[in-house]
Amino acid sequence: MHDRLESLPRNFGVLSRRDFLKFCAVAAAGMGLPLSAGIRMAEAVAEGMKKPPVIWISGQECTGCTESLLRTTHPTVEKLILDLISLDYHETLSTPSGELAEAAKKKSLEENRGKLILVVEGSIPTKDGGIYCQIGGKPVLQILQEVAPQAMAHVAIGSCAAWGGIPSAGPNPTGAVGAAEALGGRYAFINIPGCPPNPYNFLSTVLYLLTFKKAPELDDQGRPKFAYRRLIHEGCERRAHFDAGRFALEFGDEGHRRGWCLYKLGCKGPETFNNCPSQLFGDVGPRSWPVGTGAPCFGCSEKQVAFTKPIPELASLRYFTPGGIPVEEVRKGGGELRVTPPVAFAPIEAPKGSGVSSGAAAVAGAAVGAVVGAAAAMAVKLGQKEPPQEGGGEG
Amino acid sequence: MAISRRSFLKLAAGAGLAAGASLAPAPVGARPPVPRLPEAVGILYDATLCIGCKACMSACKEFNGLPPEHTDPRAIWDDPLDLSPKTVNIVKLYTHGSGLAKDREVDGYAYIRRFCMHCVDPACTSACPVGALYKDARTGIVKYNPDVCIGCRYCQIACPYNIPKFQWDSPFPRIVKCQMCDHLQARGSFPACCRFCPTGASLFGEVRELLREARRRLALKEGEPTWFPLRRVDSGSHTYRAAPAYLPYIYGEKDGGGTQVLMLSSVPFAKLGLPALGEDSIASHSETVYHALYKGMLLPYLVLSGLVYLVYRNTTKKDLP
Numbered sequence: 001m002h003d004r005l006e007s008l009p010r011n012f013g014v015l016s017r018r019d020f021l022k023f024c025a026v027a028a029a030g031m032g033l034p035l036s037a038g039i040r041m042a043e044a045v046a047e048g049m050k051k052p053p054v055i056w057i058s059g060q061e062c063t064g065c066t067e068s069l070l071r072t073t074h075p076t077v078e079k080l081i082l083d084l085i086s087l088d089y090h091e092t093l094s095t096p097s098g099e100l101a102e103a104a105k106k107k108s109l110e111e112n113r114g115k116l117i118l119v120v121e122g123s124i125p126t127k128d129g130g131i132y133c134q135i136g137g138k139p140v141l142q143i144l145q146e147v148a149p150q151a152m153a154h155v156a157i158g159s160c161a162a163w164g165g166i167p168s169a170g171p172n173p174t175g176a177v178g179a180a181e182a183l184g185g186r187y188a189f190i191n192i193p194g195c196p197p198n199p200y201n202f203l204s205t206v207l208y209l210l211t212f213k214k215a216p217e218l219d220d221q222g223r224p225k226f227a228y229r230r231l232i233h234e235g236c237e238r239r240a241h242f243d244a245g246r247f248a249l250e251f252g253d254e255g256h257r258r259g260w261c262l263y264k265l266g267c268k269g270p271e272t273f274n275n276c277p278s279q280l281f282g283d284v285g286p287r288s289w290p291v292g293t294g295a296p297c298f299g300c301s302e303k304q305v306a307f308t309k310p311i312p313e314l315a316s317l318r319y320f321t322p323g324g325i326p327v328e329e330v331r332k333g334g335g336e337l338r339v340t341p342p343v344a345f346a347p348i349e350a351p352k353g354s355g356v357s358s359g360a361a362a363v364a365g366a367a368v369g370a371v372v373g374a375a376a377a378m379a380v381k382l383g384q385k386e387p388p389q390e391g392g393g394e395g
Numbered sequence: 396m397a398i399s400r401r402s403f404l405k406l407a408a409g410a411g412l413a414a415g416a417s418l419a420p421a422p423v424g425a426r427p428p429v430p431r432l433p434e435a436v437g438i439l440y441d442a443t444l445c446i447g448c449k450a451c452m453s454a455c456k457e458f459n460g461l462p463p464e465h466t467d468p469r470a471i472w473d474d475p476l477d478l479s480p481k482t483v484n485i486v487k488l489y490t491h492g493s494g495l496a497k498d499r500e501v502d503g504y505a506y507i508r509r510f511c512m513h514c515v516d517p518a519c520t521s522a523c524p525v526g527a528l529y530k531d532a533r534t535g536i537v538k539y540n541p542d543v544c545i546g547c548r549y550c551q552i553a554c555p556y557n558i559p560k561f562q563w564d565s566p567f568p569r570i571v572k573c574q575m576c577d578h579l580q581a582r583g584s585f586p587a588c589c590r591f592c593p594t595g596a597s598l599f600g601e602v603r604e605l606l607r608e609a610r611r612r613l614a615l616k617e618g619e620p621t622w623f624p625l626r627r628v629d630s631g632s633h634t635y636r637a638a639p640a641y642l643p644y645i646y647g648e649k650d651g652g653g654t655q656v657l658m659l660s661s662v663p664f665a666k667l668g669l670p671a672l673g674e675d676s677i678a679s680h681s682e683t684v685y686h687a688l689y690k691g692m693l694l695p696y697l698v699l700s701g702l703v704y705l706v707y708r709n710t711t712k713k714d715l716p
Contacts, residue, residue: 245450245591263448264593270446314594314634317446317497345447345488348507348668350477 008042017042024207031204031216031226044211051086052210053112054119055105055147058091059140060133060167060176061122065158066092068196072203073283085117085206091135102136109150117209118151120144120189123160123167124182127175141182153209154189156180157202159301162191162222169307180222190215191222195300198279201227221303223273232269232297235277237287238262251294262291266312268299425683428652428675429516431602435535436575437513437655438589439605441612442667443498443639444596444623445506447486451588451597455484455510458576458587480562483573484510484588489667498639498661505660507667508597510588511558511573512647512654513537514676521678522553528570535602535655536577541569555651555670555677589626600628602655609645609657612638652676 010017021042028038056066087093088108094101108116122140125132130141148154156179159165167176180189190209192202205224208216216224233239241247241261248256249264256262263270269291276289276297291297299305299315356364456463456473463473464481475482487509492502499505517537520528527544530537546568550559562568576586584590589599598605608628615621615638622633639661646664647654651672658664665671688694 242448245448245453245593247450247591247593310635312634313636316636317448344474345506346474346476346485348487348489348666 027200027204027207031208031224037211041207041211051084052117053088053108053115054085054090054117055088055108055151056090056093056119056121057140057144057147058135059120059122059124059144059161059179060174061158061160062166063092063121064196065121065161065194065202066090069157069199069202071282072199084210088112109147113150114152116147116151117153117155117206118147119155119157120161120179121157123164123176124179125167125174125176126182127173132174144179144182148183148187151187153215154179154187155202155205155209156189156191156193156222158197159193159195159303159306162189162193162301163303165193165195166307188215189222190218190224192227193223193301193303194274195306197301198227198274198276198281200279201275219273227275227279228273228301230273230275232272232274232276232291235275236269236291237277238291248294256294259294262294262296263314265296266298266310266314267291267296268302268305268309268315269297270315270317271305272297272299272302272315274301426679426686428679431515431653431655432533432535433603434533435515435602435655436580436600437535437602437605437657438575438586439598439600439609439628439657439659440508441596441598441623442505442507442658442660442662443641444594445486445508446594446596447488447506448593449486450591450593451508452482452484452486454587454591455573456482458579459483478509478558478560480560480565480569480571483560483571484508487668489662491666500662500666503662505662505667507658507660507669508588509556509668510656511537511575512556512651512656513573513575514651515653515655516651516676516678518553518555518651518677518681519550519559521682522549524549528559531577534575534577534580536575536580537572538574538577539570539572544570553677553681555672585627592626595623595625595634598624598628599626602657604628605657606645606648609648609659612659613641613643613645615641649674652679 008017008021021038024041025035025038028035028041031037086108089101089105091101094104096104122133124130124141124144125139126141130139133140135143156162160167160176161179163178163181164172164176165178167174168178178189178191180187180191190205192205194201201224204226205216208224216226219225219228221228233242236242238259238261241259242263246255246260247264248260248262250256251265256265261267277291280286280288280292282288287293296311298311299309305315452473455461461481461483464475464479465471466474466476473482475485478485485508487507488504489507490504491500494502494504496503497505513536515535517528517530520526520530520537523529524547525543525545527540528537528550529540546561548559548561548570550570551557551561559570559572561570576584576588579585579587585599586597589597592598598608600608605628608624612621612623617638617640619638620635621638622635624630625632625634641659642661642663644664646658646660646669647656650669652675658669660667
């Protein structure tokens with residue numbers, strides 16, 4: 001291993017080897033990969049430092065996902081992401097603008113056919129030919145259709161790109177849909193939903209792509225399992241209060257100030273799959289996530305929950321987190337993402353003994369019969385006159 | 396006229412029997428059903444709203460001073476398997492097949508809360524020989540007075556829901572059952588289970604209000620957006636969600652003569668362990684029978700006559716002084 005470390009360059013862009021390895025190790029740990037995967041990541045980056053070209057397309061979005069990405073701190077990721085990848089086109093971060101930016105995109109598209117990484121941020125309007133979002137005079141739907149075939153990997157960052165997000169909320173005047181749906185499901189998008197998503201979920205996915213040249217394990221909605229495998233309710237630091245029935249009833253009340261469960265305030269943790277409680281935001285330590293700060297989760301990353309259900313509406317517990325004793329057959333450690341039926345509840349009929357066995361009944365019956373018989377025999381004898389004592393005896 | 400002692404006694408017994416019978420107008424009419432008290436309070440439990448969080452169980456134990464119960468030796472938490480002297484309220488689980496969908500009879504699961512139903516005409520108070528279990532004249536809550544209880548446990552046998560529990564492990568045992576937090580109600584509060592239910596699955600209120608609310612829910616179409624009161628039927632705070640597919644039946648409206656605890660569900664109540672009792676209360680049947688037997692002291696007279704006859708038959712001249 002030492003040789004492998006030695007063979008890495010001393011510097012990765014502006015980062016020292018030491019700092020870069022630290023970052024890779026953290027990223028690997030975040031995905032649940034062994035430490036050696038961190039070294040492989042570093043090697044993948046070091047391999048001639050050939051930076052994979054990234055085209056970042058923005059649809060109907062607020063740039064929140066980009067902003068979130070810029071606020072990663074270990075290491076200063078805005079520098080890393082520029083050194084790690086060649087961000088050939090990004091409407092917010094590109095140095096050139098206007099015609100120059102469009103020219104850069106065109107050049108990159110021609111040079112890197114089939115080698116691009118396409119990142120989509122924001123939803124794609126489809127109504128009326130997609131005229132509601134245009135860049136350089138072209139509907140974003142058309143831009144997407146041009147770029148998508150040239151990409152080797154497709155990533156949708158944020159809820160808007162993953163499944164439509166805010167622009168798709170009713171009445172959805174622009175016919176906004178997620179990137180995968182806009183392209184008719186022809187491309188397997190890696191969806192990183194969230195509003196904004198945790199930037200480390202995105203960074204980890206990109207590093208995985210670069211290292212292993214394939215997408216990480218995805219669930220049925222195209223979300224990486226390392227980040228979206230568990231319900232927020234499962235990892236929530238306030239879960240004990242839910243189990244104990246201690247709920248904040250309104251903002252600022254005694255329960256709220258004491259950090260009790262926010263379920264009654266409409267927390268959607270029980271129906272939202274994300275790793276917020278364990279990954280946290282902003283790198284400022286414990287409790288730095290919505291529920292930790294006292295704001296109920298509104299399910300930003302979950303389709304049919306965010307921007308659909310009213311915020312005070314109570315979450316459904318359709319996906320029940322097994323409490324108590326794990327059922328091994330159903331839920332192997334770190335296993336499949338699946339809904340499990342509830343356990344640790346009393347059954348309708350309380351368990352009872354199987355009653356007396358026939359053998360035991362026979363023995364008990366025989367014993368009782370013997371006692372009754374002896375008593376009857378004794379009763380008969382009691383009624384009889386004592387036989388006259390024979391004379392003599394010991395006199 | 397010579398009359399043997401034998402025939403005299405026969406005659407006397409027959410006359411006594413006739414006199415007893417004439418006091419009892421036969422056939423004895425069935426005891427009339429007991430109506431609901433106008434100010435009766437109760438709980439509406441809606442199994443479709445229940446999320447199985449057991450907040451009612453922990454609140455119940457906290458406010459009634461009951462200890463946790465450890466059924467599974469591996470469990471360090473409260474895990475009763477059924478009602479017991481330590482548990483007067485329990486959330487039970489119905490599962491079938493894969494058990495993946497809530498409130499579905501096949502391949503689904505459902506929760507059911509079990510606690511005292513506070514019958515309109517309770518079998519336990521009818522069976523209690525000393526009035527240790529009695530029905531509050533105003534609120535209709537079935538209460539327990541430990542000072543007069545003689546520990547006969549007739550109430551346990553009488554109750555069709557298997558609710559009263561006896562403290563077998565105590566040297567001074569009591570009967571333990573839900574008393575609808577009457578100690579809290581005396582202070583102007585209401586049952587802890589309803590106060591801490593996060594979804595409004597357990598709802599406290601006057602029974603007539605609860606019946607009106609239950610009928611409103613049954614009138615809803617499946618999927619129709621609607622509101623559900625939280626904590627108390629008159630609390631004014633609501634939760635909003637789509638109406639579930641209810642079974643068109645309010646358990647407790649008429650079952651067993653009616654109960655002050657009403658239940659709604661999507662899964663048949665028989666599957667949830669609630670007995671099918673018919674519309675007459677068990678107490679009305681049993682009281683009809685034994686009130687008839689004791690009408691005009693009929694049964695004691697019959698038994699006494701029989702005993703006298705037996706003694707007479709087995710008495711010989713030698714036994715007489």
